[in-house]
Amino acid sequence: MSSTGSLTVEEKRKIALQRAEELKKKIEPYLRASEKIETGFKLSEKFRENKEKIKNLFGATEEEWNDWRWQIRNRISDVETLKKIVNLSEEEIENIKRVSTRYRWAISPYYASLMDPDNPFCPIRMRAIPSIKELTDKYGVPDPMAEEYTSPAPLITRRYPDRLIINVTNQCGMFCRHCQRRRNIGEVDYPAKHEDIEAALEYIRNNPEIRDVLITGGDPLTLEDEKIDWILSELDKIPHVEIKRIGTAAPVTFPQRITDELCKILTKHLPLYINTQFNHPKEVTEEAKEACFKLARAGVALGNQAVLLKGINNDPHVMKKLNHELLRIMVKPYYIFHAKSVQGTTHFVTTVQDGLEIMEQLRGYTSGLAIPWYIINAPEGHGKTPIVPQYLLMVGKEYVLIRNWEGKVFEYPNGFPDD
Structure with a gap:
């Protein structure tokens, strides 16, 4: 190409047109596959139908449906209710009951409205409904990240020199079946005690190298507005804390949580970053879009931390579509995490080659904005390790x-x- 300087404009244009045809051929496989990939926007009407069915089941008004506290109070956690929303075989019903004796599960009514009632391999169902494979896992361990050995103060996880995590609750809008902290879920919801949060804040005050604090859980946005405001305000008072982050699945599992009142609080505490966890294009819905646009208008920077999950998104076309849909709602794809070998979840773990193939099909094939880092968490809390082709x-x-x-x-x- 460097030897073409003496060519005429027409000759250069001919070369450019030939190259454009080559590029079109390279994108054709994705375009064909993309037409068949289910997305939240494509399925909007079906989701509305499911929503009305669930509202009728609960006797709920539209106002109640749009109340995040109603969504939390009415999480589905029994088979009798679930089987009125999705079609379950007798074997599935018995398996869910068996898993329930060991692992907790709960699904927000909103997230249940995204499920295909007839397809047991619907990615939403696979992420939310217990599988008998959780009881037959031979490889997982309760705490592969060794978080219990990286907690120098209550609620704190510290694995890096200049940043740390505060775990403020075990509560979530929906308990993902691949959850890395399922050992903390327990049988009931319990926000962290005020004195434990104070102790975590005191640790941060006493360690001036900490410039970045991630508030996580569970889902910290299950806390009331006043508690969130207080935690962020206390962090704002610490001179060496430069940025705050919140890890939440609320835009995915109960987007009703992103209220105008919450956004008014968050905008007081900039710079603030929210990382969420969309794992499939079906989760990028009109409601999720509204929630993310509200956060963006409040000045909150949004990123996504997907988890590579077998049978859900370990496909280059699905992951690319997810990233494209995220950019449409102001969310930057940030990480693709290789699934951790948590006890009861290793049926979701893919090969590393799956992740590398996805990265090969992203770089150059789509814009840099749509390319996250593929990350493996080194064993026993030794940190995020980027894996690249x-x-x-x-x-x-x-x-x-x-x-x-x-x-x-x-x-x-x-x-x-x-x-």
């Missing part, structure tokens, strides 16, 4: 050998000598 093939003194997204190999100067 091999693009740097060799490093020499005068040049490096690189491979581009199409698999073409190039020599590239390794700097230039001083004159």
